[in-house]
Amino acid sequence: MRLPKFEYLEPKTLKEAAKALASDTKESVLLAGGTDLLVNMKHKVIQPKQVINLKTIPKLAYISNGKDGLRIGALTTLHDIASSQAIQEEVPILSQAAGEVGAYAHQVMGTLGGNLCQGNRCRFYNQSAFWRGVKSPCYKVGGKICHVVPARAGGGRKPKECHSTYCGDMAPVLIALDTQVRVVGPNGERVFPLSKLYTQEGKKPLSLRKGEILKEILFPPPSGKALYLKWRRRESIEFPIVSLAFHIEKDGNERIQKARIIFSGVGSGPVEALEAEKMLKNASLDDWMIEKVSNQAIKEISPMRTSIHSPAYKRKMAGILLKQALEKISS
Ligand SMILES: Cc1cc2nc3c(=O)[nH]c(=O)nc-3n(C[C@H](O)[C@H](O)[C@H](O)COP(=O)(O)OP(=O)(O)OC[C@H]3O[C@@H](n4cnc5c(N)ncnc54)[C@H](O)[C@@H]3O)c2cc1C
Known part of the structure; x- marks a missing residue:
């Protein structure tokens, strides 16, 4: 399966990446480890005009446990989290969850930011374009139906609701631990509880504003x-x-x-x-x-x-x- 054509950007700063992501002239996506994004692109469920590689921005992969508490950079791999001694001692649940994501290859390539921002999943959506071609496009790809709960069979929980499911491993753990996220956008940065990152809407599951990028996760002091x-x-x-x-x-x-x-x-x-x-x-x-x-x-x-x-x-x-x-x- 081949990737569709796209323009490719290697920004050197988060600001540059955020500006490019916010641009109206290109439909852009961020690339971190690529274990979720590239599969979706090969299946042509996402066909961006531009891919912005976050890995060319220095200092986004770190585990820091200084006077302002534990912080993990968005580009830190799940493998680094699973194997970090500091995390194993401070928040063992986090290294356990990171070690349970997919298989070893996903943990080595996949990042914490990518895990938290991964797409929702559905058997009718996470398929090749050929497979999907026999059915009409669903809400998730801009169509007028949900194949999980078609309206003619009594409707979804809400009319026109997309039933794609959030299946990430790291978000429930980090929400239970009361973490916050720092996001950077074209007009500055903001910090908010991780739970607020999720809209609970299948079609647009994240509350990130135009051009915003997840920069780091902030932990309260460990307890309980x-x-x-x-x-x-x-x-x-x-x-x-x-x-x-x-x-x-x-x-x-x-x-x-x-x-x-x-x-x-x-x-x-x-x-x-x-x-x-x-x-x-x-x-x-x-x-x-x-x-x-x-x-x-x-x-x-x-x-x-x-x-x-x-x-x-x-x-x-x-x-x-x-x-x-x-x-x-x-x-
Ligand atoms: C076979 C298979 C099994 C898997 N099993 C699991 C599993 O058990 N548990 C699980 O949780 N996941 C699983 N995954 C999904 C995926 O591998 C992981 O979630 C991984 O951590 C994604 O991270 P990544 O860096 O590769 O993200 P990418 O693929 O690079 O990005 C994922 C999405 O997040 C966005 N994004 C990335 N970084 C940022 C950022 N800093 N700010 C804003 N947006 C960003 C991208 O634009 C993209 O939309 C699996 C995937 C596959 C293919």
Whole structure:
């Protein structure tokens, strides 16, 4: 499979890259490790006029743990995160999750920024142009239908909704850890919680403004315990069918003060079980409570119908993952 033709830019600064990305005359995309982008370009689901290579910009790949806390540059590879001693000691859940992305080759090439900004997935969309040619174009590629939930069969959760799924491994973990992102655009930079990067809309899953580029991830001081559980078909190489990042903070009397429960694979962005989190405050984790919290979580996240697995199956697996996490934390 060949790449379509495109112009290629090697910027030397983020400002130059942001300006080029914002240009109205070219439809441009950013290239980091290319493990997501180049597959999509070969399948012609994305046909940009210009590709802007971020790897030619110096000093975007770093793990820094100085007086302003832990920071990871967007171009840092997943392999470097998985194998970093500092990360293994400070935030072991992060090195674990990075080591579970795809296969080794994806971790060596793939970057943290690319992982957080990867496209949503759908069996009707992540296919070659030839394969897609027999069906009419879907919402995701500018068409008038969702093949997962066609309107004639009763409609989607919202009319005209694209049911492509967010399947990233790193975002749920970093949201559970309360990280922030720094993005740089043509008019300066801004910092905001990572959770706000995701719109929950399949057609445009990221809230980045025109020309904005993810520069780095900022961590609060480490606290509490965290777990990442990933349910997938093959251990060796696979996106999550459902995954769960769970973070909990207790006070000096071992009472739960704060909990974060974030799922991947169940919606068009990472999905948080806010009510289940509230139930955990000051709760003692006996079997009854574990069952109650997990039932609440699956009720409120209400997994979306996706192109491969049914909502019922995802609900069941999400509940099992949360029960496992709560049992591990309480033992
Ligand atoms: C077979 C296979 C299995 C995979 N398995 C998994 C998996 O298990 N879990 C998982 O999470 N992912 C998986 N992936 C997806 C992908 O490999 C990873 O998400 C990877 O981390 C993407 O990073 P990258 O640097 O290669 O991104 P790229 O492909 O370079 O970019 C991905 C997207 O992000 C944008 N982008 C990149 N960097 C930035 C930035 N700094 N600011 C703004 N936008 C940016 C690009 O424009 C592009 O749209 C898999 C992919 C394949 C092909």
